[in-house]
Amino acid sequence: MTAMLSGARTLMYKEMLRFWKVSFQTVAAPVLTAVLYLLIFGHVLEGRVKVFGDVGYTSFLIPGLVMMSVLQNAFANSSSSLIQSKITGNLVFLLVTPLSHWAWFVAYVGASVVRGVVVGVGVMLVTVWFAPLSIANPLWIIVFTLMGAAMMGALGLVAGLWAEKFDQIAAFQNFIIMPMTFLSGVFYSIKSLPLFWQAVSHLNPFFYMIDGFRHGFFGTSDVSPWISLAIVGASLAMVCALCLHLLRIGYKIRS
Amino acid sequence: MPAISFQNVSKLYSSAGREVRALDGVSFDIQPGEFFGLLGPNGAGKTTLISILAGLTRATGGSVSVLGHDVVTDYATARRSLGIVPQELVFDPFFSVREALVIQSGYFGVRNNGAWIDELLQGLGLADKANSNMRQLSGGMKRRVLVAQALVHKPPVIVLDEPTAGVDVELRQTLWQFVATLNKQGHTVLLTTHYLEEAEALCGRIAMLKQGRVVALDRTSALLAGTASTMMRFKMDSALPPELASKARVTGRIVQVTTHDAAEVEQVLATLRAAGCQPEDLEIGRADLEDVFLEIMQGPPVTIGQVKVAI
Numbered sequence: 001m002t003a004m005l006s007g008a009r010t011l012m013y014k015e016m017l018r019f020w021k022v023s024f025q026t027v028a029a030p031v032l033t034a035v036l037y038l039l040i041f042g043h044v045l046e047g048r049v050k051v052f053g054d055v056g057y058t059s060f061l062i063p064g065l066v067m068m069s070v071l072q073n074a075f076a077n078s079s080s081s082l083i084q085s086k087i088t089g090n091l092v093f094l095l096v097t098p099l100s101h102w103a104w105f106v107a108y109v110g111a112s113v114v115r116g117v118v119v120g121v122g123v124m125l126v127t128v129w130f131a132p133l134s135i136a137n138p139l140w141i142i143v144f145t146l147m148g149a150a151m152m153g154a155l156g157l158v159a160g161l162w163a164e165k166f167d168q169i170a171a172f173q174n175f176i177i178m179p180m181t182f183l184s185g186v187f188y189s190i191k192s193l194p195l196f197w198q199a200v201s202h203l204n205p206f207f208y209m210i211d212g213f214r215h216g217f218f219g220t221s222d223v224s225p226w227i228s229l230a231i232v233g234a235s236l237a238m239v240c241a242l243c244l245h246l247l248r249i250g251y252k253i254r255s
Numbered sequence: 256m257p258a259i260s261f262q263n264v265s266k267l268y269s270s271a272g273r274e275v276r277a278l279d280g281v282s283f284d285i286q287p288g289e290f291f292g293l294l295g296p297n298g299a300g301k302t303t304l305i306s307i308l309a310g311l312t313r314a315t316g317g318s319v320s321v322l323g324h325d326v327v328t329d330y331a332t333a334r335r336s337l338g339i340v341p342q343e344l345v346f347d348p349f350f351s352v353r354e355a356l357v358i359q360s361g362y363f364g365v366r367n368n369g370a371w372i373d374e375l376l377q378g379l380g381l382a383d384k385a386n387s388n389m390r391q392l393s394g395g396m397k398r399r400v401l402v403a404q405a406l407v408h409k410p411p412v413i414v415l416d417e418p419t420a421g422v423d424v425e426l427r428q429t430l431w432q433f434v435a436t437l438n439k440q441g442h443t444v445l446l447t448t449h450y451l452e453e454a455e456a457l458c459g460r461i462a463m464l465k466q467g468r469v470v471a472l473d474r475t476s477a478l479l480a481g482t483a484s485t486m487m488r489f490k491m492d493s494a495l496p497p498e499l500a501s502k503a504r505v506t507g508r509i510v511q512v513t514t515h516d517a518a519e520v521e522q523v524l525a526t527l528r529a530a531g532c533q534p535e536d537l538e539i540g541r542a543d544l545e546d547v548f549l550e551i552m553q554g555p556p557v558t559i560g561q562v563k564v565a566i
Contacts, residue, residue, distance in 0.1 A: 006361060006364040006366060007361060007362045007363065007364050009361070010358055010360075010361025010362055011361075011362065013358075013361070014350075014358045014361075017349070017350075017354075018349045021349055022349075085347075088345060088346075088347075088348070089341075089343050089345035090345045090346060090347045092311065092339075092341050092343075092345060093345075093347070093359060093362075093404060094362065095309070095310065095311055096309050096310065096311070096334060096337070096339045097334060097359075097362035097363060098330065098331035098332070098334045098335050098362075098363065098364075099362060100331070250313075254310065254311060254312065254313060255306075255311070255312045255313070
């Protein structure tokens, strides 16, 4: 048991070391992207778009961008690590070890959460100078950050297991993750949408992650944070169950 | 208790809509401390068998165990006892040699392994590359790291899947000295190789696979003694008479014919004379493992009854 814990800890350390060694690309670049979004959208839309009561648009945008960065980078970490190892063949170093599917899961998802949080903190530290930002309830911020990042880390693992080529991961990212994050209310309050698109947005679990996260800052949100918690919790449980199942059967990694 | 036990192992693949039988009822045991060779032509099933042992592939039927631990039901203990050197020259480009070894130790739950890692680096001639990134190493150096990674958790059973493919003579010597020392210290070694002189020099016992079945399993000395006893070698510029061409092995000008007694040697010479051929540099020598291997592989399709088994 001790050896197993130590093995999982090593894998998580290796996964963190991997992204940290290329932190210019894995941390600095996404922070810069988020800042560019803030500068452009903030400049164009500040004072023109009404969101929550007297909350300014740039202040509203910051938590959305932070959470979007957390989610996208958590996904990128596990998915790109796994697909690289599969394609270059070095996954064999891991496949021959006694590590259980639980150890793989905890390590890959854990490292994804760390990368998501590191990027999220980076985005926050840079963007917070652009607009006043209060923190109404830090617990919601922490809960939604961790749950969202864990879900995306697990989803990245699923995508990494499923994909056989880099372009399949890119397709997963561009056609599923990007639209779902962009259409989740990062840049707008879904109350500004026509009723039909509001209803569609309510089917997107990413919306609840961002809305719940934002609630931690402003104490107000499009839906109750408890509803968001329940939906994000259920989505997380489903993705984790799928991920653990695929790891247990060695889906596309053990023939 | 055997170090490795294969019991009736079979593997079916689906390829392009039809079933391919990669392994068909393979059974043999390897005893602790043995240096065992697994030989066979490409596609015979060697790597599939080793992949099943390592947990990379699942057998369709049968069972495999390492020191009594089933590789499926008790995989964690089985894998802790195994060190696998994979055939492909793979590496993780993010890390240095030492980092790769520390990480590999950690996967097996072995911490504070610096002294053993230093010993491995020294023994494999990697000491001055310890802090180099894996990407900067030559192919031969990467191969050495693969061996070090397989041994980093001090496994009692070591599996080398064609470790000397494309490796220069010096590294081959270093590698074999290192592995032979480990074997003398009590480690069991299972080796697959295409270099039959290596297998002849190193392996106490050999199994030969053909089309997913064991077609020979014996002590190396018994295999050499029990099959073709002599080998005629000569050089010739003209074409061989047809009755010889069918059983000779021709490499450029060099012709090799397997014979079993003096009468057969005379018969070959008579055939050559009758055809007007003039062989040069004629030698008649003892068959080596390559000759045995080719004779077995060129033999008729196998049946289980033909398997030579001796422990």
